[in-house]
Amino acid sequence: MAEASHDFELFYWPTIQGRGEFVRLVFEEAGLPYLDVGRRPKREGGGPAAIMKLLEETAGMPPFAPPVLRVGPLRLAQTAAICRYVAGKGGLLPRNEDDRWRADALMLTVLDMVVEAHDTHHPIAGSLYYEDQKAEALQRAPTFIALRLPKFLGYFERVLGANAAGKGQVLVGGSLSYVDLALFQLVAGLTYAFPRALAALAPQVPRVLALHAAVAGRPRIAAYLASPRRIPFNEQGIFRHYPELDLPQ
C-alpha cells in the first residue's frame, strides 16, 4: 500500500528486506496504508538519515533499533511487538484470547529462527564482515542445516497438522493471521539462502511449503511481491545466499 496516510510510519533500512519485511507483509495483507519512511527520498525526509534521527530523539522512550513503528506518540520497536500491533489494527489477530497468546509464541519462534539464520553468516560479530568470519560460518552453517532447520520447520509442520480448526492450512485458529505471514517470510528467506537444504527437507514439511505457496498467492500479497515495494533478497540482509554455506551439491 502506498503513502496515502501517515497514521502508520515504518522506519527501516531502505535497501534490505530484513526484519522490516515482517511488518510490511502485515500492512500489505491488511490493506492498511503506511509510510515506509526509510524508502522515501532524502529530500522528502526519508533515507537512512531519517532512521538515525528517530533513534536519537530524546523525548520519551527511545527505541533500541529498527524496525520502529511510529503511531502518534508511540515509537514501537521489536518486530514481534510491531507485527502484533499492526495485526490488531488490521484484523489479522486470531479471534480468541488463548489463540492470540499461541500466535505470539509462534511469532517469537519464527524470529528466533531468523536470528539463527542470520548467525550462520555472522557467528562471531555483527560488526565484522562475512569474509572476516567465513571460517567460523563454515562451521556453524552445517549444524544449522542438519539440526536447527529440521527442528524449527518440523515444529511448524506439527503445529499446522495439529490445528484442526485451520484444516492444516493456517497456524492458529480457523483463518489466516499475522503469524502465517511471518512463516511465509521465513520460508522465503530460507529458500533464498539455502535452496539445496530446503529442497532436501521439502518432503518432510509439505504443510509448511503449502502455506508458503498459499500466502504468496493471496491477492494483496501477490500484488505486493510483484511490485517495486518488495525489495529483492540480497547479500546485505538477514537471508544471504552464500552457496558455500548451503548443503553441498
Next chain:
Amino acid sequence: MAEASHDFELFYWPTIQGRGEFVRLVFEEAGLPYLDVGRRPKREGGGPAAIMKLLEETAGMPPFAPPVLRVGPLRLAQTAAICRYVAGKGGLLPRNEDDRWRADALMLTVLDMVVEAHDTHHPIAGSLYYEDQKAEALQRAPTFIALRLPKFLGYFERVLGANAAGKGQVLVGGSLSYVDLALFQLVAGLTYAFPRALAALAPQVPRVLALHAAVAGRPRIAAYLASPRRIPFNEQGIFRHYPELDLPQ
C-alpha cells in the same frame, strides 16, 4: 511461592536458572502461587521427564521449547509471552496501553541480549560443548564486551533516564513492571558471567545498577533470592562464568 495451587504450572529444566528464571521472578514478585513442575520429585510427576512429556503431547498446539506455562488448556511457550501473560494476572503490567507496548519491546530487547550473552560461549552450535568451540568463543566474547554490552546496557540507562514518570527508577510508567524484573535478571546474569566487564562499565550505567539493587531489595524478591527456590548460577545455564571470556585482569 510454593505449591498451594495448580492454576499455573511452569515447565522448565530443574538445574539451571535459564529463561525460566524470568518467569519465576514475575510469579514471585506478584505473589502468585505456581507449581515449578520440573523441580518436583520424579515420583510426583516432576523432573526433566515431565518436560519431555509435555513437549510430546499431541493434543492442541505443541510448544516449541521450555519454558512453557500451562494454564488450563493453554500451553504457552516463549519467555516474553509467558512473562507478559503472568504479569497481566499479577498486576505487573504498566497501566496504559502505549506503555504496555513499550514494555513488550523492552522485554524483547532484554531477551535479545540474553541470546547474545549465551552465544559468547556457544558461537558455533548449541549442540556442541563449550570446549569444542572455545577458540571461537574467545573471538566472540571480546566484541560482545566491547560493543554489545555498552550498547544494550547504555540503552537501558537511557530508557531509565527518559522515563520521567518513573523518576529514573523503573523502565516504563510510574511503578515497577515485569520488565524491571527482567532487567534485574539480565544484570545479575551478566555480573556473574563477566564481573570484570561489568565493573568497568559500572560508571556509565548507574541507573541500571541502581534498579538491579532496588529489585534485589524488594521484600518478595529478597525472600526468593535467599530461598532454595533460587537456583545458583552455574556453567550449564545461559550466563556462565568462564574467566577467559571476561575482560583481562
